[in-house]
Amino acid sequence: xxxxxxxxxxxxxxASLRWLPATKWLRSYSRAWLIxxxxxxxxxxxxxxxxxxxxxxxxxxxxEAGLYACLFSGxxxxxxxxxxxxxxxxxxxxxxxxxxxxxxxxxxxxxxFRALAxxxxxxxxxxxxxxxxxGAGSIVNFISESVMVGFKCxxxxxxxxxxxxxxxxxxxxxxxxxxxxGHFLTHLQLTHFPSLITGFVALSVLIAGKLFFRNKxxxxxxxxxxxxxxxxxxxxxxxVKLIGHVPQGLPELRLPRVQWSDxxxxxxxxxxxxxxxxVETAAIGxxxxxxxxxxxxxxxxxxxLAAANLAAGIGQGFPVSGGMSxxxxxxxxxxxxxxxxxxxxxxxxxxxxxxxDLLRNLPQPVLAAIVLVAVTGLFxxxxxxxxxxxxxxxxxxxxxxxxxxxxxxxxxGVLIGAIISLVQIIRRASRTHVAILxxxxxxxxxxxxxxxxxxxxxxxxxxxxxESGLVYFNIDHVRDAILNSVRAQPxxxxxxxxxxSAAPQIDIQSAEALGGLxxxxxxxxxxxxxxxxxxxxRDRIRAAHVDAKLGGINRFSSVADVIDxxxxxxxxxxxxxxxxxx
Numbered sequence: 220x221x222x223x224x225x226x227x228x229x230x231x232x233x234a235s236l237r238w239l240p241a242t243k244w245l246r247s248y249s250r251a252w253l254i255x256x257x258x259x260x261x262x263x264x265x266x267x268x269x270x271x272x273x274x275x276x277x278x279x280x281x282x283e284a285g286l287y288a289c290l291f292s293g294x295x296x297x298x299x300x301x302x303x304x305x306x307x308x309x310x311x312x313x314x315x316x317x318x319x320x321x322x323x324x325x326x327x328x329x330x331x332f333r334a335l336a337x338x339x340x341x342x343x344x345x346x347x348x349x350x351x352x353x354g355a356g357s358i359v360n361f362i363s364e365s366v367m368v369g370f371k372c373x374x375x376x377x378x379x380x381x382x383x384x385x386x387x388x389x390x391x392x393x394x395x396x397x398x399x400x401g402h403f404l405t406h407l408q409l410t411h412f413p414s415l416i417t418g419f420v421a422l423s424v425l426i427a428g429k430l431f432f433r434n435k436x437x438x439x440x441x442x443x444x445x446x447x448x449x450x451x452x453x454x455x456x457x458x459v460k461l462i463g464h465v466p467q468g469l470p471e472l473r474l475p476r477v478q479w480s481d482x483x484x485x486x487x488x489x490x491x492x493x494x495x496x497x498v499e500t501a502a503i504g505x506x507x508x509x510x511x512x513x514x515x516x517x518x519x520x521x522x523x524l525a526a527a528n529l530a531a532g533i534g535q536g537f538p539v540s541g542g543m544s545x546x547x548x549x550x551x552x553x554x555x556x557x558x559x560x561x562x563x564x565x566x567x568x569x570x571x572x573x574x575x576d577l578l579r580n581l582p583q584p585v586l587a588a589i590v591l592v593a594v595t596g597l598f599x600x601x602x603x604x605x606x607x608x609x610x611x612x613x614x615x616x617x618x619x620x621x622x623x624x625x626x627x628x629x630x631x632g633v634l635i636g637a638i639i640s641l642v643q644i645i646r647r648a649s650r651t652h653v654a655i656l657x658x659x660x661x662x663x664x665x666x667x668x669x670x671x672x673x674x675x676x677x678x679x680x681x682x683x684x685x686e687s688g689l690v691y692f693n694i695d696h697v698r699d700a701i702l703n704s705v706r707a708q709p710x711x712x713x714x715x716x717x718x719x720s721a722a723p724q725i726d727i728q729s730a731e732a733l734g735g736l737x738x739x740x741x742x743x744x745x746x747x748x749x750x751x752x753x754x755x756x757r758d759r760i761r762a763a764h765v766d767a768k769l770g771g772i773n774r775f776s777s778v779a780d781v782i783d784x785x786x787x788x789x790x791x792x793x794x795x796x797x798x799x800x801x
Contacts, residue, residue, distance in 0.1 A: 238351075238522055241298040244556055255553035260562025262552035265436030266545050267293075267308055267563055268570060272442070272462070272581070273590040274314035276385075277378065278537055279322065280336055282578065283465050285309050286571055288340075288536025292527035293564030297557035299523035301516045302504040304550040306560055307527045308542035310499065311594050312374045313492050315381070317537055319628060320488045322393065324481070333535070337475035338482055340532030340539070342489035343496065347525025350497075356518030358494075359501040363643055366636040367498060368602045369617030373624025373632055375598035378590065385587035386422070388414025388459070396625040413457045418584030421445060425592040436548075438589050445585035446577060460583040465575040469568075470535040487634075492538040494637065496524050500541030507550065544596055616643060649693045653700040656682035656718060656778070663779040665718070677782055681705060684718040689729035698736045705745065714785050715745055717769070718778050719752040725759050734765030746770065748781050 271285030278284070288309050296307035317336055325332035350358060373396075380399040384391035388411025392402035421441050428437025448454065455461050497520075504515040524540065531539050549559055606614035616639055624632030656665040657674030665682060668674050681704065685697045705715060717733070719725075737747040748770035752760065757772055766772045770781070 238519070239298060240301050240519065241557065248556065248558075252555035252558075255555045256559040257562055259549050259552035259554035259559035261566060262436060263306055263545060263549045263554075263559060263563040264566035264570075265439040266548050267306075267567060269438040269442050269586075269589050270542070270545065270593065271309055271567075272578070273586050273593065274309040274311055275537075276583075276586055277311060277314040277318055277381070277590060278309075278336060279318040280333060280537060281465075282462055283470075283571075283575065284333065284336070284536055285314075286465075286567060286575070287470055287534045288531045288539050290564055290567045290571060291530040291534030291536055292539040293560050293567065295530045296523050296527040297560040299519070299526045300557055300560075301519040301523070302507055303556050304507050304546055304554050305500060305503045305520075305541045305557075306545040306549045306563070307523075307539050308545045309537065310495075310540045310542055311378055311590065311597065312371065312499075313495055313538050313540055315374060315378055316488070316491060316495070318381075319377075321485070324484055331477075334475040334477050335481060335485055336537040337532045337535055338477045339485050339489050339492060340528045340537050341475070342482060342486060343493045343538045344525045344529035344532060346490060346493045347497070347521050347528065350493075351518055351522040351525060354518055356501075356516070356521050359497045359517055359521075361640055361644065362494065362498045362637060363613075363616065363640045365606060365613040365617045366620045366640050367502075368599050368606070369620030369622075370624060370632060370636045371597040372599060372603065372617075373621040375594045376621075377624060378594045378597075382587040382590050385460075386415065386418040386584050386591065387411065388418075388584060395628055411458055413454065414459045414582070414584045417445070417448070417454060417459055417582050418588045421582075421585040421588035422591065425588055429592065429595075438592075441585060441589065442581060445582050446580045449580040449582050454582055455580070461579065462581040462583060462586065463579055465578045467575045468572055472533050473535075474533065475535075489538075491634065492540075493524075496528075496538065496540030497521055499543065500524050503541045503543055503546045506543075507546075544593070645692070648687070650696050651685055651687040651693045653697055653704075654684045654686060655704060656684055665778050677786070679713040680716060680782060680785060681708070681712045681714075682716040682718060682778060682782075684721055686721045688724040689722050689733075690724070690726050691728040694729040694732045698732055701736065702739060705740070705743075711743060712745060715740055715747050716778055716781055716785075717747060717749040719749055719756055722756060723753065725756045727759065727763055730760045730763035730765055733760070734763065734768045737765070737768035741768075746785075748785075750776050750778055750781050 267289045271289045272282045275282050275285030292307045321335050377396045383403045389409040392399045500520050508515045620636040623635035654667040657668040657676050740747050749772050760766050
């Protein structure tokens with residue numbers, strides 16, 4: 220295999236540097252990869268520059284804050300990430316969450332607002348480091364994809380309500396989605412037509428770019444075109460709002476000037492930003508793992524996210540996350556390793572030092588158009604349609620998250636989404652499936668009668684198999700499912716066989732509940748026999764002193780053995796088994 224064809228090999232953690240993957244893959248870095256990484260870095264920078272400006276506007280922060288966030292997070296993320304194509308950036312969802320949440324805390328003080336945004340990035344880093352230390356990478360799996368679909372759709376609509384007034388050239392409102400959208404509709408008479416025309420032209424070019432030049436830096440060309448048009452046509456003199464002064468050079472690296480009470484007040488916001496960032500970054504990594512193979516270390520991605528936010532906070536930026544569209548651009552441009560992210564950050568560094576003065580003439584409607592087109596990727600109409608047809612319960616979950624964002628705001632929307640996800644987990648765990656078994660024809664094995672109607676029922680017997688561990692929050696459902704099925708039979712069975720082979724664990728409350736189930740069945744003249752339990756389950760049943768009620772549970776008897784014993788005990792001497800006759 221040639222050096223150029225050599226596949227990217229994920230680093231194998233060592234005891235000393237397992238938390239710094241770059242130290243591994245850099246040792247085997249091939250010069251043949253450099254061209255792909257360099258081109259990908261340049262292309263990625265062309266996407267990150269307008270993204271940083273636009274999302275800073277969403278966060279109600281000056282444009283340089285977006286550049287600094289992309290710059291400093293990019294300088295460190297590549298060292299820590301385990302995914303080779305994931306790009307770190309500011310995102311629309313987190314930026315809007317900041318803009319919508321910090322206004323009431325800052326009380327109109329712009330310098331305080333910015334300091335709180337920087338502090339939020341540092342708190343995200345602290346939360347991420349703690350999550351990494353405790354190995355909490357699996358936390359991202361607790362937010363279901365349905366919740367994220369609904370949340371992102373709600374965010375897309377919310378962002379649209381904030382950017383439409385800017386596109387039409389008049390001041391927007393504050394507050395929730397309904398208030399902002401209502402303000403837009405009732406103030407259309409204030410439309411500033413030079414601004415609208417400027418924004419509409421930019422919007423048209425961006426839409427054409429998405430249709431005909433996918434994964435090309437069209438937004439960068441729109442930014443350059445907007446700057447040139449503003450100077451050539453004197454758009455500022457015609458009333459079109461421009462982005463204004465952007466400081467040249469690098470910011471002072473420092474901690475934000477906030478009080479401890481300020482940090483305490485924004486902890487819920489920081490946790491929401493961390494949750495969004497961790498889920499999005501993990502989702503991007505999983506996408507690439509599914510495409511290229513390998514293994515994603517969720518815990519390592521959380522450490523990379525924490526390091527990136529630490530750098531962004533110290534560098535006067537705001538919280539960052541993995542960006543799906545930017546990561547796809549990075550991949551399609553030929554990125555071979557995370558080095559492309561460093562190259563993109565170095566390009567932004569050069570722009571920040573030498574070229575920021577050119578940004579002062581960028582029209583605000585052009586920036587609004589860039590944001591509006593960018594967030595169309597958040598609104599997953601096809602995903603909602605799929606959920607509607609595939610699983611109505613999941614659709615309701617997604618719609619609840621969407622509605623929560625639109626009615627309760629972004630921060631509460633995130634919390635609503637997290638709560639919905641946890642409720643889903645608890646509901647599913649508490650309603651474990653209890654299969655009714657029948658004999659597979661011609662064998663001594665048994666499987667679910669609902670899935671296999673051709674299975675043979677055993678006359679006078681019913682066989683049940685709970686398909687999860689038995690614990691305090693699902694045992695009532697299991698017991699009720701068995702009793703309801705037994706009592707629904709026209710002729711009550713003589714005995715019930717309980718197959719515990721699919722139950723890896725049982726707690727004391729559940730073991731005692733099985734003893735109570737045996738008593739209820741016995742009162743109806745029905746025996747209960749539990750079989751094929753694992754050793755730990757048998758120990759717990761014996762500790763609860765209910766093994767005798769369950770037929771003297773042991774490690775030798777199978778479902779077939781118990782059925783044979785029960786049927787032979789009731790079969791007249793010399794009779795031929797019914798199974799043989801059929």
